[in-house]
Amino acid sequence: MKTIEVDEELYRYIASHTQHIGETASDILRRMLKFTAGQPERAAAPVAAEQRAETAEKSVVAARPRDRVRAMRELLLSDEYAEQTKAVTRFMLVLSTLYTLEPQEFAAATDSLHGRTRTYFAGDQQTLLQNGIHTKPKHVPGTPYWVITNTNTGRKRSMVEHIMLAMQFPVELTDKVCGTI
Secondary structure, eight states, X not given: XXXXXXXXXXXXXXXXXXXXXXXXXXXXXHHHHTOOTTOOGGGSOOOOHHHHHHHHHHHHHHHHHHHHHHHHHHHHHSHHHHTOOSHHHHHHHHHHHHHHHOHXXXXXXXXXXXXXXXXXXXXXXXXXXXXXXXXXXXXXTXXXXXXXXXXXXXXXXXXXXXXXXXXXXXXXXXXXXXXXX
């Protein structure tokens, strides 16, 4: 048995393809590469570039939800998040992270999010001020969005819940994130 070193990202990728408890990295790689024990190197059937691209695309799509969940959990465990004492600051950090993970999904989720008389998200401050002068719009860091912040904590949680569920995050994680705001 030989030992090889792989970076953390590659290790997580290989581990994400585990099908059962106790499966070794060698077992996973053999399955992924369609390689059997004792098979000569040259006898391995070459995989067409088109098939490799399709397999890689499926792997990325399959790994994406797990990475997004991990990113949100890392935010909750981060010192920066834990040090925040105000709900509005935590709210802004969550929004910024959600946008960073999936800008298109974030955009779709916020387009459908508004109150009875208020627009919650917009591309500029003026649009939010037109729907009420006491909305206290703030720019969401790292995004092209502005959000109203003059809402109670329950409304902020409701907005995050709507966005996360629209982005298809697990309900348990959504509840956990909302509970920290």
